[in-house]
Amino acid sequence: NAGVMQNPRHLVRRRGQEARLRCSPMKGHSHVYWYRQLPEEGLKFMVYLQKENIIDESGMPKERFSAEFPKEGPSILRIQQVVRGDSAAYFCASSPQQGGTDTQYFGPGTRLTVL
């Protein structure tokens, strides 16, 4: 059973461009979570999704950020008009059961660098 997969592993964007980060959960997992780790800071929750639904987006910045988890295909975290402050490691996690009732399994992360 393959683990959580994220791609790309490294992404470089210039200010003003769009960044699309992809996450394929573990097989059989229908719950996906996105976290961000800024340099020298801890991991911060961004959003929790279940297939086609956003369950909790309390950690998402109000502008430029969006996330989806369609019926088919990976979950996508989209950042529009990136700024230097968006440079961070973005981690995706998945779980088989609802929310924090079960272990969240993390992917290797996507490291975004904004020039």
Place this chain on the structure above:
Amino acid sequence: KQEVTQIPAALSVPEGENLVLNCSFTDSAIYNLQWFRQDPGKGLTSLLLIQSSQREQTSGRLNASLDKSSGRSTLYIAASQPGDSATYLCAVPGGTSYGKLTFGQGTILTVHP
């Protein structure tokens, strides 16, 4: 608002020592508590998950305890090895449907030969 604190921030020990890492949380109404390990430039690996009804959980040389009423958890590492060097994070779930993990800042552990 849940806040999670880890002490110490960094720890450097010689190989073979027994270690205790501490985690405290402000809201004791937790569902469970999870310990993770993060290697430099990598993702997180789940080490132990303790349900709120449990007092401790063991896996190999790792033992985690939970005292909900006092808002504390400890991770005990026996007979440390250089391969244990990593950042150790504790996290508690909250938010809508308990999907939001709130993490501590982590303890950076270095075990030297």
